[in-house]
Amino acid sequence: MFDLTGKTALVTGASGGIGAEIARVLHGAGATVALSGTRVAPLEALAAELGGRAHVLVCNLSDPAEVEGLVKRAAEAMGSVDVLVNNAGITKDGLAMRMSDEDWQSVIDVNLTATFRLCRAALRGMMKARWGRIVNISSVVGTTGNGGQVNYAASKAGMVGLSKSLAAEVASRGITVNCVAPGFIETAMTEKLNEAQRGAILGAVPAGRMGSAQEIAAAVLYLASAEAGYVTGATLHVNGGMAMI
Amino acid sequence: MSDIADRVKKIVVEHLGVEEDKVTETASFIDDLGADSLDTVELVMAFEEEFGIEIPDDAAETIQTFGDAVKFITEAA
Numbered sequence: 321m322f323d324l325t326g327k328t329a330l331v332t333g334a335s336g337g338i339g340a341e342i343a344r345v346l347h348g349a350g351a352t353v354a355l356s357g358t359r360v361a362p363l364e365a366l367a368a369e370l371g372g373r374a375h376v377l378v379c380n381l382s383d384p385a386e387v388e389g390l391v392k393r394a395a396e397a398m399g400s401v402d403v404l405v406n407n408a409g410i411t412k413d414g415l416a417m418r419m420s421d422e423d424w425q426s427v428i429d430v431n432l433t434a435t436f437r438l439c440r441a442a443l444r445g446m447m448k449a450r451w452g453r454i455v456n457i458s459s460v461v462g463t464t465g466n467g468g469q470v471n472y473a474a475s476k477a478g479m480v481g482l483s484k485s486l487a488a489e490v491a492s493r494g495i496t497v498n499c500v501a502p503g504f505i506e507t508a509m510t511e512k513l514n515e516a517q518r519g520a521i522l523g524a525v526p527a528g529r530m531g532s533a534q535e536i537a538a539a540v541l542y543l544a545s546a547e548a549g550y551v552t553g554a555t556l557h558v559n560g561g562m563a564m565i
Numbered sequence: 566m567s568d569i570a571d572r573v574k575k576i577v578v579e580h581l582g583v584e585e586d587k588v589t590e591t592a593s594f595i596d597d598l599g600a601d602s603l604d605t606v607e608l609v610m611a612f613e614e615e616f617g618i619e620i621p622d623d624a625a626e627t628i629q630t631f632g633d634a635v636k637f638i639t640e641a642a
Contacts, residue, residue, distance in 0.1 A: 447607055489603065 322545040325350030328398035329544065330391065332381065332438065333408030335362040337507035338457070341533035342405055342540050347373060349541055351403065354394040381408050381434040382426060391441035400449065403544045404442040406435040406479070407457040409472075416470045424471045431475035436482055439497070443490060452495035453544045456483050457536070460503045460559045476501075480555055487553035496552035500539045503559025505531045527560030569616075569642065570635045576611045577631060580604065590632040598631075608634070616642045 329346045333339035335357030343366060347353045352373040355363045358380050367374040375397040379390045394401050409431045412423035439454055446452025461469055462476030480499050487497040504510065504521050510530060513521070522528060539556050542548055557565060574588050583598050594600040594608065609625045612618070612634060618641045620628070628634050 444610065447603075447610075492601075492603065 321547055322349055322541050324403070324541075324544065327351045327402040327544075328354070328394075328400050329403035329405060330354040330356060330377075330394040330398075330401050330438075330442070331405045331407055332356045332379070332390075332434075333457075334366060335359045336407070338502070338505060338533045338536050339405075339407040340366050341537040342407055342457075343374075344370065345534070345537035345541050346403065346405075346544060349545075351544075352398050354397055354401075356390060356394070357408070381430045384437070387434045387437045388441065391438060391445075395445060400445055401442050402446070402449065402451065403453045403455070404438060405455045405457065405540055405544070406438055408434070409457065409459075409475075411469065411472050413468045413472065415468060419470065427471035428475050428478075431472070432478040432482070435479055439482070439486060443495070446495045447490070447493050450494045452490070452493075453548075454483070454486070454495070454497040455540050455543045456480075456497070456499045457540075458483075458499040458501040458555060460501050460557065460563050462501060463555075463557075463565050464563050483555075484553040491552050494549070496543070496549065498543045498548075498551060498553065499555040500536060500543065501555050501557045501559070502536050503531060503557070503562045505533060505536060507533065525560040525562040527562075529560065531558060531560055567635070567639070569639050572615055573612065573631065573635050573638060576615060577608065577634075580608055580611060588631050590630070592631045593629055594631070595629070612638060618642055 329351045331339055331343045334343045334355035343353045343355055347370050354375045354377050356377045356379045357363050360378055363376045367376050377393050379386050381387055391401055412427050456479045458479045459476040461473045465473050483497045483499050535558055539558050577588050578585050581598050581600055592598055594605055609620050613620055616638050628637055
């Protein structure tokens with residue numbers, strides 16, 4: 321089950337905790353992976369760890385020209401892009417009343433607009449192949465909202481609407497488009513929280529713990545697999561029960 | 566029939582899975598040959614690749630029939 325041997329996958333944000341784990345798991349299932357991110361060192365380290373079947377593609381998703389070129393570069397490196405995982409995301413948190421246009425726009429640009437552009441670019445090859453898997457990493461706050469994150473939550477809710485609409489357009493061609501919506505996940509970001517903050521967060525999670533990057537990667541692997549061919553336009557929530565939606 | 570028309574017809578027949586004699590000058594991709602809107606996008610993509618040309622979106626919208634496609638490509642190629 322969930323064998324990706326012979327498939328190729330482009331993962332954005334692969335220098336981060338969740339993105340790196342997604343790349344590891346897809347690679348472990350047999351896929352050739354293209355690791356995209358802004359920071360070269362962690363990408364090179366991950367590629368070295370994976371050994372073969374891994375390509376490093378440095379790309380700044382806030383630059384439209386670089387976004388347009390990324391899928392092409394990935395296809396040149398791997399021969400095709402069968403699986404696209406839009407995992408890269410940024411936050412610029414702040415109360416709406418004090419949020420600058422720049423902080424609004426940059427989050428929308430990287431999280432939502434780059435996702436759209438990468439999907440559009442990847443679809444060409446997927447349509448021809450009559451097979452494709454797009455997995456967009458949304459967030460629980462795209463559904464629940466979260467004070468201080470109007471930009472981030474809007475971008476993540478936007479990814480869900482984008483995915484559902486795109487799923488309807490391309491379902492007849494063997495291409496699925498789905499979202500994975502993580503809740504609180506152990507990453508470098510959450511390690512910085514103090515005990516009181518952690519306690520408050522965990523109080524809202526019935527599972528009583530944070531999730532792991534592996535648990536997100538496993539959801540992505542499922543949606544990327546042949547076995548998930550009849551699942552499209554869905555959002556798979558991986559949040560320990562903090563929002564049952 | 567011109568070389569271009571032959572090549573266009575081959576793409577249409579292969580892509581839409583229709584009989585060759587159905588692909589006439591005035592045959593509409595959507596109304597006569599059973600294409601959906603996504604098929605028309607794919608046909609334009611296939612034409613672009615076969616003939617090494619760019620077909621802008623506003624031009625693609627005017628290509629409704631086999632004859633339209635041959636005419637556009639003959640002028641562009």
